[in-house]
Amino acid sequence: MAEKEQVKPLASAPFRSDLNEEELSMQFNFHQRNYLKCCGCFTTLLLIPAVVLLILSFTAFHIHHPQITMNSITVQQLHQDENQTLRDSDIKMSLVVDISVKNPNVASFKYSDAVTRVYQEGTVVGEARNPSGKIKAKSKVLLNVSIDVSVRRTGGMMKMGINTRIDGRVKIMGVIKKSVVPKMNCSMRFDVLTKAFQEERCGQNVMI
Structure with missing residues (x-):
């Protein structure tokens, strides 16, 4: 093999x-x-x-500050104590302050409280509050504020001041959020004889 x-x-x-x-x-x-x-x-x-x-x-999404404007202030009632001297007496007034608030943002402005105070020589002599609310985008609302005021007469013309403060927040698309507190400060003189306010001067102030 x-x-x-x-x-x-x-x-x-x-x-x-x-x-x-x-x-x-x-x-x-x-x-x-x-x-x-x-x-x-x-x-x-x-x-x-x-x-x-x-x-x-x-x-477009830049948050602008709401603007407060005082359109008018009128005296509804006025009472002066007749038992006191003309130049040194207490005056009680019921005021109606017409205020407009403009929201220039592309989103609504929600506010929790709106406070208006009346001052005489730095002292608060009257206060009123408006309930919470919402101002739509690019819109304006009117606030009629009724305030009972008790002031001390210091002559025929009295210096007074009005301050309005609104605490609120702007939220855009749930992403951009910002708390703003627009304020308006006004100074004026009240003529006791004509029962009218004169020389009104107002300015804006915003707290962030």
Whole structure:
């Protein structure tokens, strides 16, 4: 019986370490570029809405301060104690102050309290409060404030002041929120003989 021919193993190809390292480097660089591209795209997607919101916050979504204006102030009733001298007596008045509040924002302005105070020489001589409410975007509301005032007569013309303060907040799209407290300060003179207010001067002040 013929001897079986021995099968010689094929000679293995020489190991080329330099080629394997080059291939690995190319694959690594390829994956790294893809990773950087994905990160760049993801970052861009995050930055676009952030930039848009930032631009809107300085333009359309910029929160403006509500403006308070005193349209008129009238005396409904006036009573003076006749038992006292003309120049030194207590005067009781019922005043009606007509105030308008304008909301220039693109969102509603909600306020919790509106307080109007009357001053004489720095002392509060009358106060009235309006209930909480809401002013729609780009709208204006009128507030009729009735105040009972008791002042000390100091002559034919008396210096007085009126202050209105409204605590509120503006919220845009549930993202931009800001608390603002618009205030109006007015100074004037009251003529006892004509029962009218004169030389009214008002200014705005906003607390943030």
